[in-house]
Amino acid sequence: MIFKIAWRNIWRSKLRSFTVMGSVIIGVWSLSFMLAFFAGFIEAYVSSAIENDLSHIQLHHPDFKKDKEVQYRLKDIEAIEKQVTSLDAVKAYTVRSLNNGMLATATGSRGVQIRGVLPEKEAAITNLDQKITTGVYFDATQKRNPILVSKRLAEKLNLSLKSKVVLTFQQANGALTSAAFKIIGLYQTGNAIFENLNVYIRQEDLSRLMGETAMIHELALLLNKKDAIEATQHYLSQHNDSTQVLVENYQQISPDVNLYESQMSVATYIMIVIIMLALIFGIINTMLMAVLERTRELGMLMAVGMNRSKVFLMIILETILLGVIAAPIGLVLGFLTNAYFGSYGIDLSSYSEGMEKFGLSDVVYTHMQTADYLLIMIAVAITAILGALYPAFKAIRLKPVEAIRKI
């Protein structure tokens, strides 16, 4: 009977109930959309970092991390490659020679990281060939010393296709060397920090100029699934000498990616709390009105023998019912919105310049885990109960004799 009274009570003032339900629907919808948007945002950032730069796992000489000196190379690279190719989890891998140097043009110069790559393998792991916006990618027909620079850097240094640049860097023996390179293509990754810093040349050219072959500083792995990172990392660490090989996952390589990912859950909770707080006050206000309007009726219920715990339960139940009706509607709307923007993406190109500086792409695909929908449901249930507590306490504090007298 309490359920029946509670159910019918919520339809007594339809406008009021629809107002509460409307705020719950909007709250749940906006929360699920915002969570999915931020998850998509972070996901895009992490994916872009993995695809352009970090891959899932990288191997270096342990000292290379501290001082990016050319002598800190991976020594027994053939043995490591053998291990890597034996793993099913590995989708693709590549090896790189890295060297910090100076890129000079007729108009200026700039510090850069020279990435000596194996064209085919690099393309398999970073899709670099598809990021060429002007010109071409490396191929067998090119003569000596082709170079890829970013479109952004080219604009800054006033360079174009076929421009000549001079790279100056350290050789294996510590001496400095310089060589002229011809720009064959301009690439674009969408990450301004990365683009300003990195130029690509063929590994064979770099090795030749450094005076030693197969001077590998980095081995990057792309896995079939993110889930396999831990096991693969563990395997490679176990099978290599830790004084010679440091195996790191993308989060360890780039602490800012790790920070973004870990802050996502904190941001999720903060957003839930803020929206739910706003909702709590809405519910308190509405339910308090409902209680005050029914003072005489509540007094009568207690006069004829309805105990305070049942009155309390009735008020709580009314609020929960409103939430139970509204929250799924909000969740369905949120799910549909997220499904739509998950497929078509949200075009933020008008803000893309600022976003690219942070390594973010200009289209965000919303993405949300099922567990997060569950989290929202639980948050709404807790909110409804918390919002109902004060009005319910107010109701049971009424004295029947005074309540009945109220007009």
Added chain:
Amino acid sequence: MKEVIKVQAIKKTYNAESIPVHALRGVDLSIQQGEFTALVGPSGSGKTTLLNIIGGLDAATEGSVLIDQQNISQLTDSQLIDFRKEHIGFVFQAYNLIPVLTAKENVEFVMLLQGKSQAERDARVKDLLGAVGLSEQIDRRPNQLSGGQQQRVAVARALASKPKFVLADEPTANLDSKSTADLLDIMAKLNREENITFLFSTHDQRVIDRAQRIVTLEDGAIISDEQNAIGS
């Protein structure tokens, strides 16, 4: 006859701290099983206060109320709620039905609180709504009933729990003559045939005329207590 209500030296003072208002100044009253008693007196004489104290809705400043020899003045708030549920029926001036429930559900409500079975509830609802002449309106909600009909549902609800007595505060104040006469007929019949004890406060001469016993209050004290030969 059995004494159902015994009021002993009841005093009730409001605002005792600031400007004291003495609503009751030492009232003694005894009500026997089956009596049909009217509590009369001008506004502010203390009728409603006395009914509220007898019904356990309000506490006396001094004195005690014994219902079937149990001193209810010593009960806690929650014990009083249970006591009212089991032993006292209430009829209020403004009917005070639950607006979202039908006539049947309103009558059934107290029995549900008492934990009565579905069969027992159905039988009693049928009997009571039949007795108040509303067999045809059992599925109507209060806003679909006239004032008189609502008050008859209230009487049926008051009797649903099989109380020791029914307290009615100005039960006819909002009713027209016809409805008043119908309600009084029903209450008198229940009193006569089922020996139900009624204690009601009223200003209404039509009600006073039907009472078997008339207790008159003035300024918080009983000034007369007499049998009414022509009542009911």
